[in-house]
Amino acid sequence: MRQAFRVADVRAAEKTLMVTLPDGTLMQRAAAGLARRCALLLTDSGGVYGARVLLLVGSGDNGGDTLYAGALLAKRGAQVRALLLQPERVHLAGLAALRQAGGFTVVDLPTRADLVLDGIVGIGASGGLRPPAAALVRALGGLRARNGERAPVVAVDVPSGVSVDTGDVPGDAVTADVTVTFGCRKPAHVVGPAAARCGQVELVDIGLGPVLVADPAVRVAEAADIAAWWPVPGTTSDKYTRGVVGLATGSARYPGAALLSTSGALAGPTGMVRYAGSAHREVVRAHPSVVAAPKVAATGRVQAWVCGSGLGTDDGARTELRSVLATALPVLLDADAITLLVGGEHAEHLRRDAPLVLTPHDGEFTRLAGEAPGADRMAAAARLAVWTNAVVLLKGDRTIVATPGGETWANPTGSAVLATAGSGDVLAGLLGSLLAAGLPPVRAAVAAAYVHGLAGRRAALDGPVTAPDVAAAVRPVLAELLG
Numbered sequence: 071m072r073q074a075f076r077v078a079d080v081r082a083a084e085k086t087l088m089v090t091l092p093d094g095t096l097m098q099r100a101a102a103g104l105a106r107r108c109a110l111l112l113t114d115s116g117g118v119y120g121a122r123v124l125l126l127v128g129s130g131d132n133g134g135d136t137l138y139a140g141a142l143l144a145k146r147g148a149q150v151r152a153l154l155l156q157p158e159r160v161h162l163a164g165l166a167a168l169r170q171a172g173g174f175t176v177v178d179l180p181t182r183a184d185l186v187l188d189g190i191v192g193i194g195a196s197g198g199l200r201p202p203a204a205a206l207v208r209a210l211g212g213l214r215a216r217n218g219e220r221a222p223v224v225a226v227d228v229p230s231g232v233s234v235d236t237g238d239v240p241g242d243a244v245t246a247d248v249t250v251t252f253g254c255r256k257p258a259h260v261v262g263p264a265a266a267r268c269g270q271v272e273l274v275d276i277g278l279g280p281v282l283v284a285d286p287a288v289r290v291a292e293a294a295d296i297a298a299w300w301p302v303p304g305t306t307s308d309k310y311t312r313g314v315v316g317l318a319t320g321s322a323r324y325p326g327a328a329l330l331s332t333s334g335a336l337a338g339p340t341g342m343v344r345y346a347g348s349a350h351r352e353v354v355r356a357h358p359s360v361v362a363a364p365k366v367a368a369t370g371r372v373q374a375w376v377c378g379s380g381l382g383t384d385d386g387a388r389t390e391l392r393s394v395l396a397t398a399l400p401v402l403l404d405a406d407a408i409t410l411l412v413g414g415e416h417a418e419h420l421r422r423d424a425p426l427v428l429t430p431h432d433g434e435f436t437r438l439a440g441e442a443p444g445a446d447r448m449a450a451a452a453r454l455a456v457w458t459n460a461v462v463l464l465k466g467d468r469t470i471v472a473t474p475g476g477e478t479w480a481n482p483t484g485s486a487v488l489a490t491a492g493s494g495d496v497l498a499g500l501l502g503s504l505l506a507a508g509l510p511p512v513r514a515a516v517a518a519a520y521v522h523g524l525a526g527r528r529a530a531l532d533g534p535v536t537a538p539d540v541a542a543a544v545r546p547v548l549a550e551l552l553g
């Protein structure tokens with residue numbers, strides 16, 4: 071598992087650490103790690119010696135890191151130029167080190183650079199980039215490297231222009247090929263549109279770990295976590311002990327949602343899938359292993375319910391939702407079931423003892439919460455989780471999972487190809503299967519989003535992706551993941 075920490079917590083840890091270290095130690099560690107990564111990039115693209123390196127240097131310590139790293143590259147024979155955004159407020163010792171190593175300053179953006187270091191602003195940024203910095207960032211696309219291609223950009227700590235604690239990108243911002251961050255990851259590296267601006271994120275250890283005692287702002291699961299959590303049958307398992315998931319999905323109008331949620335559930339770890347709804351005949355025809363009935367009330371025992379995808383919002387749908395919420399079982403509500411919660415009609419059922427998971431996209435979130443997720447998607451998901459006492463999975467490029475207890479996760483495997491009709495139904499079925507197999511709801515949500523994302527990516531290798539392709543790709547993804 072990876073963790074990202076808020077700026078205030080990073081600052082507090084740095085303060086604790088600096089008490090025990092000579093002045094400037096952390097900056098030297100940061101600059102050394104940064105220079106190492108830059109040298110590797112340059113080595114891959116023709117060598118450090120003679121390479122033209124452009125430093126974009128802001129007025130804070132982020133600029134200081136950049137100048138010291140530039141000095142180290144200059145010592146290895148790179149031609150290093152620094153463009154200072156506010157020369158009167160530059161990190162003086164950093165600039166002296168650069169000059170001493172043979173680097174110098176320029177006042178205009180050159181036309182050629184083999185590598186650009188973005189040290190305009192780091193975790194000290196407030197608000198969107200100011201006009202001169204924004205103009206500089208816009209002009210970067212015109213820079214060419216020795217191979218004629220766009221000059222690669224390394225962001226120092228974070229790409230300038232992103233909101234570090236929320237992952238929002240309020241205006242112009244650097245798009246980096248690599249982001250070298252110090253001490254720990256920050257939310258901008260893993261959530262929101264900022265994450266896509268970071269390129270590859272590399273962490274330089276500056277000794278922060280032992281003093282970073284705050285709870286992480288957001289966690290990111292890795293393949294090993296998912297493999298460790300995913301329920302697998304043992305020698306004594308039978309179809310019931312593996313869990314049975316119930317699906318109250320689809321309708322006469324949307325029978326496809328029933329089929330897709332069933333496909334998702336069948337790819338999950340449960341031993342049996344039960345379907346309850348008006349598409350029961352179609353479901354059994356397509357998936358003979360499913361036990362189907364027309365109503366929730368007529369369905370045999372299950373260990374978790376999925377309700378909503380394509381269910382509709384009529385009285386029949388209301389009855390089914392009520393039946394599902396009245397159980398003492400884990401319940402996942404998706405799509406129409408979320409819409410049916412609007413207005414508080416089922417409010418008394420939200421304070422249930424058994425787990426509840428909600429999987430809204432932005433529109434459903436907005437209907438339920440009364441406002442759009444906005445720039446801080448983590449905070450928005452966390453507020454809805456507290457309000458509904460549910461684990462909330464807010465869909466997006468970096469899907470967020472938030473718990474009522476304040477834990478937040480970001481999914482790293484998302485892909486634009488998942489923005490296709492019915493893909494959410496597959497996710498709901500898969501997640502429901504994990505709940506029925508006994509996974510705690512937060513792990514079920516995180517693992518389902520992770521595998522669903524990988525399935526989308528895998529399906530995309532064969533061309534344009536539809537929801538059945540995503541469902542079909544879950545099995546090969548799991549085969550690889552679970553070894």
Ligand SMILES: NC(=O)C1=CN([C@@H]2O[C@H](COP(=O)(O)OP(=O)(O)OC[C@H]3O[C@@H](n4cnc5c(N)ncnc54)[C@H](O)[C@@H]3O)[C@@H](O)[C@H]2O)[C@@H](O)CC1
Nearest residue numbers: 084096097129130131132192193194195196198199200227
């Ligand atoms: N504090 C520490 O112990 C360490 C800090 N390090 C570096 O220090 C950075 C933080 O340094 P600072 O606190 O000096 O802050 P920054 O260098 O990130 O930014 C502050 C400066 O940027 C300007 N600025 C703020 N918002 C702006 C905006 N929207 N547009 C344009 N300019 C803006 C401000 O005028 C200020 O001078 C980190 O990101 C990291 O690179 C590293 O050296 C590691 C150790």
